Amino acid sequence: MRVTTAGYGTLLGVLLVAGLPHAARSEPYLAVQQGYKCSSCHVNPTGGGLRNDFGIIFATNVMPASLLPSNVPVWTGRIGDFLRLGGDLRGAWSTTDIPNQDRQQGWELEQARIYASMDVIPGRLSLLVDEAVAPGNAETREAYVRYSDPDRGWYLKGGRFYLPFGWRLQDNTAFVRQVTGINMLTPDEGMELGLETPSWSMQFDYTNGAANTGLGSGNSFTGQVAWVQPRGRLGVAASYTQSDAGNRGMTGVFGGLRTGPIAWLAEADCIRDEGYPEGTRTLLAGLAEANWAIRRGHNLKLTGEYFDPDKHVNEDQKTRWSVVYEYTPLPFLQLRAGWRTYDGIPQNDLDNRNLLFAEFHGFF
């Protein structure tokens, strides 16, 4: 391994011993702040997980508040010419107040993940594995083979992978990720055809459908097209899942815009779900987020979210507000602290809870 200083080696060693590296939760605001595409920093064109050469350079030289001396060797992500490794680890302390209930608080290892990519034919044929190693036993989140045509920009992916739909947020509990059911906890199995050009990113997927897992019936079509510009991006996504338990159709629009030091993200999704006792429900979920890059290595995030569980029922909407401060003191380490408040119908205590949390995130 071409790695580390003594200090850095210690940090990475601790992460390795702890059960290892972190998870693939992406930070799309970084892409908007810089005007990058997801594929600029990640091996996966749809973002998240294993970082590519540029992603490692970005994490080393752009993200942190303090740069390492130039003579300090750091992790490059590569072992030899063909193998790339990476990882993520997140742990957090949190305290939750729910009306009329005892407070819950404590430490928790949220997730640890290891990634490996074997570039069998560099730039053309690669195999990628994303393994969640904690909590619990190892679980394969992604495992796919991808063939790319670097000249024309298209690729074909087959295996198990995350579906593209809207912003691939780091927070899997965001309404837009929970309600759509497309997030970094719910990989699907099938094929993806993608095209990456300087201004466009698009994916079309034919998969089993997450809800058909283990049932052997049904299928899912998902598509996403994003127009990516240096000042921001605009995208649309759609998905239709056929299932014996009721079909689901989803459409979404999402975008990002950079205005000075602030990167804005927004997403709105509409879900039509069959299979409820009364028939079909239409659900709406939305997110608006502002990320203020106060200075190098410091980011203040304000997020407002909206969820209407049934458009035909009045006064049942929920909102969620978050204020999060993110501090990246040095490469491959981020500290986060935040406050989150839920607001829902007064009859439901859980929908009116407050959460305070502090999180550490090590990655490489």
Next chain:
Amino acid sequence: MIVSTLALVGCAGNGQGLDNNGRPIGESSGGSGPLTADFTSIQNHVFTPICTVCHAGANAPQGLRLDSTNSYDLLVGVRSNEVSSLLRVKPGDPDHSYLIQKIEGHAAVGARMPFGGPYLDQATIDMIRQWITDGALRSPTATDKVGFTLTAMSPGPGDVLAEAPANLILGFTHELDRTRIDGSTVELVALPVSPGGQARAVDATVAVIDANPSALVVTPLVPLQSGRYALQVRDGAITDLSGAALLSGSSGDSTLMTFQIGTQP
């Protein structure tokens, strides 16, 4: 920045005219009253208000939909996707029910549920445990669970065979709980030749077919002679994975079928 973000997000509902789960009053019991150890109460207090934020619709994680229409049929007696050796809910056995392992946070795979917390308090978990211990019934008054039936057999009922069969096959509508199947589950009986005679048990092995877990094979350990035979089942001995028992036939007795070898009784 704050004003702009506020403008993009709406306000929460005031809950007027809705029950605790945000549904119109009167649509269901809506989680009113304290949680009790029955499925309807657990559905209304736990599954609907907490779990269905993610476990609903055609993208439900692990294919597990926990809305009131689907949850029971996808929980009770159904194998977990993450640990296929365990049932999501094994009636009578909360410790080996994957649902309990996930909400208590000691499942072999993945994060504790509800994902990201807050987690269920111990009193709520204990109530779900009690429901499972009590048999994980669909409703407090249900006693038959989801019964199942015999759908196919070889030889067929009343068949007259020229030669003794090597095996007898019974096919059912549900996958069987093989842990409850042994040599005493089904009895092969040689029926008396004349009225007043004694029926005689024939030594045989009984096993679930590996390739078809909803079928049983009965293999006589001795050559069958000419005569009439019956396959009889011990009451309640054959159950499916949810613990539901084989429904009695129209005659209501324990005889699954009779057949004859040779033309002379």
